[in-house]
Amino acid sequence: MRLISLVLIILTLSLLTACPQKKTAETYQANTKAQQNRPDPHSFSRHDQIKVTHLDLDLKVKFKKKILEGFAILKYQRIDTSINQLILDSRNLKIKRIEAMNDSKNNKLLWRLGQKIEGLGTALIIDLPLDNSPIKIHYETTSGASGLQWLSSQQTSGKKQPFLFSQSQAIHARSWIPIQDTPSVRVTYNATIRVKSDVKVLLSADNNHQQAVDGIHQFTMQQPIPAYLIAIAVGDLTRQQISKHVTIYAEAAVLEAAAYEFAATEDMITATEALYGPYRWGQYDLLILPPSFPFGGMENPKLSHITPTIIAGDRSLDSLIAHELAHSWSGNLVTNALWKDAWLNEGFTSYIEARITEAVHGQDRMKMEASLIYQSLIDSMQNLTTDQQKLINPAPNVDPDDYFSSVSYDKGRFFLEWIEQQVGRSAFDQFLNKYFDHFAFKSIKTEDFVGYLNQHLILPHLDIINMNQINIWLNQPGIPTFFTPPITNRFKLIDQQVKSWVSGQLTTDKINSKDWTTQEWLHFLRALPKKLSTQQMQQLDQTFKFTARQNSEIAHDWLLISINNQYQAAYPRLINYLSSIGRVKLIKPLYQALMQNPGLHNLAMNIYHKSRNGYHNIATKQIDTIVGFDEMTDSIK
Ligand code: BES
Numbered sequence: 001m002r003l004i005s006l007v008l009i010i011l012t013l014s015l016l017t018a019c020p021q022k023k024t025a026e027t028y029q030a031n032t033k034a035q036q037n038r039p040d041p042h043s044f045s046r047h048d049q050i051k052v053t054h055l056d057l058d059l060k061v062k063f064k065k066k067i068l069e070g071f072a073i074l075k076y077q078r079i080d081t082s083i084n085q086l087i088l089d090s091r092n093l094k095i096k097r098i099e100a101m102n103d104s105k106n107n108k109l110l111w112r113l114g115q116k117i118e119g120l121g122t123a124l125i126i127d128l129p130l131d132n133s134p135i136k137i138h139y140e141t142t143s144g145a146s147g148l149q150w151l152s153s154q155q156t157s158g159k160k161q162p163f164l165f166s167q168s169q170a171i172h173a174r175s176w177i178p179i180q181d182t183p184s185v186r187v188t189y190n191a192t193i194r195v196k197s198d199v200k201v202l203l204s205a206d207n208n209h210q211q212a213v214d215g216i217h218q219f220t221m222q223q224p225i226p227a228y229l230i231a232i233a234v235g236d237l238t239r240q241q242i243s244k245h246v247t248i249y250a251e252a253a254v255l256e257a258a259a260y261e262f263a264a265t266e267d268m269i270t271a272t273e274a275l276y277g278p279y280r281w282g283q284y285d286l287l288i289l290p291p292s293f294p295f296g297g298m299e300n301p302k303l304s305h306i307t308p309t310i311i312a313g314d315r316s317l318d319s320l321i322a323h324e325l326a327h328s329w330s331g332n333l334v335t336n337a338l339w340k341d342a343w344l345n346e347g348f349t350s351y352i353e354a355r356i357t358e359a360v361h362g363q364d365r366m367k368m369e370a371s372l373i374y375q376s377l378i379d380s381m382q383n384l385t386t387d388q389q390k391l392i393n394p395a396p397n398v399d400p401d402d403y404f405s406s407v408s409y410d411k412g413r414f415f416l417e418w419i420e421q422q423v424g425r426s427a428f429d430q431f432l433n434k435y436f437d438h439f440a441f442k443s444i445k446t447e448d449f450v451g452y453l454n455q456h457l458i459l460p461h462l463d464i465i466n467m468n469q470i471n472i473w474l475n476q477p478g479i480p481t482f483f484t485p486p487i488t489n490r491f492k493l494i495d496q497q498v499k500s501w502v503s504g505q506l507t508t509d510k511i512n513s514k515d516w517t518t519q520e521w522l523h524f525l526r527a528l529p530k531k532l533s534t535q536q537m538q539q540l541d542q543t544f545k546f547t548a549r550q551n552s553e554i555a556h557d558w559l560l561i562s563i564n565n566q567y568q569a570a571y572p573r574l575i576n577y578l579s580s581i582g583r584v585k586l587i588k589p590l591y592q593a594l595m596q597n598p599g600l601h602n603l604a605m606n607i608y609h610k611s612r613n614g615y616h617n618i619a620t621k622q623i624d625t626i627v628g629f630d631e632m633t634d635s636i637k
């Protein structure tokens, strides 16, 4: 009897391991149900049943094939002990085999891939070992991994070594790590990265260079973080420590300029600690990426990823560093549990960014930035539906990137600024300080914030603020009428001059732009009338040398005006700009403007053909539709 059952067990086991993807209809249905009830619409995981707690990565970086290859070991915790299947997120991963990390002879585990869902990827469903031992997933990434950008050496400034960097937010970690890719789940991680020996490797973890031997790099991240904060960069990087907590990593050609530009970073850390409590992550390093990095910055813990386009030479665009640093409290320490609550990350961070800028660069600069931001918020809301104008966008199941708009950033920021104005700065600072401590290393929803706010700030101040007002901010479109928009006298002076210039009372050379900062130039350009004559454009350019400006923000605004007024003298600069920068915020509006003008379609197409290869897939995804580019035929429709 015993023998028979043993034979049977062996038979079934070998059958199942021979075709690990074959499952019964029952299991499939169970999984479908599991899927219907998943807590995060942007993740397949059922972390309410079993949640991953720790990750050990061991990956080879294969530049020729543009893949990462190796394994991930996952530890997990069972919450619902009746469930034995772990569901992970994956997207275009090649899973090779999965085994239990125990002593059993046949430690192969059964697994299968679920149905592919556009935008989300594929569920990876694994039958767990009964002894709860960690599981080891052998896999490799594929060339189309949406979270990785592989640059050839030609696409770097040093031209000697290729470059790799990841961008995991919002849901791209799953394209290079099989994991529960939801901000509701936090993991600690260790990593071993193997690469040819003459390049540097940096992770969002402790970057200890002494430990790199023969191209084997070891990393540890002891604080639990969500998957979207796991990051890697590999390339020909040099470094310079600029202060106690801060080392800058960059290609040799930009290191010195970056070290000058970001000199205020340590002061920013000190200022934020004074407001919101200790910086809990040890180092705060900056990695300056090649210009194709699609964002301004990304708050990878211990190591923010930064675009080189904010190196202006005068430190005037370093509020972006304040922003990424601020995420060390809002976002990385207290995290939005779902992407629809993105304003908890970005609105809070934009608010703190302004407080840091004020502390480090003074109130004038903060006010000017506030005014520029308010104006673009109002402009951009005109193109948003009423639902999109709400802090929590109620649209379900959309691409999580759609939850990141000027509403989550700037309406969120002005909401918090408004609360501050009502209760007073010191009460609000104390409140936020406690909030970060209370929810530290937790992932929370808007309701959690609102409950805490009500108890600790609204109830004690009912004479000056009430929940009705809070609900208007949270649930109504637009900006509440009881909010007073930011104003600054420095911009009023500019408005007066523009008015006189437009009416012909003031000639271009008499515009008093002495000592204007970047923010004043930006306001000036935005205050100009939409339609300008060629003569006016020429005068502006001759007097202020706009076409030759190297400040990426000023150049962007000028190029936009040049497109809208068909000022051809700026086109060579436009071509150069669009083919050397890949930051979506700077290039997308220019392509949009070109396409709004039928006479400029050819120019747009020529530039895009030339530049597309250098852009990140996050950029091409958006710009392909703007210019009507068809990837299959490699041509423009
Ligand atoms: N976390 C964001 C970048 C991001 C958002 C990546 C959504 C992927 C999905 C980062 O902190 C950020 O907000 N960057 C801004 C900086 C700016 C507002 C100062 C950017 O890249 O422009």
Ligand code: ZN
Binding pocket: 323, 327, 345, 346, 349
């Ligand atoms: Zn941010």
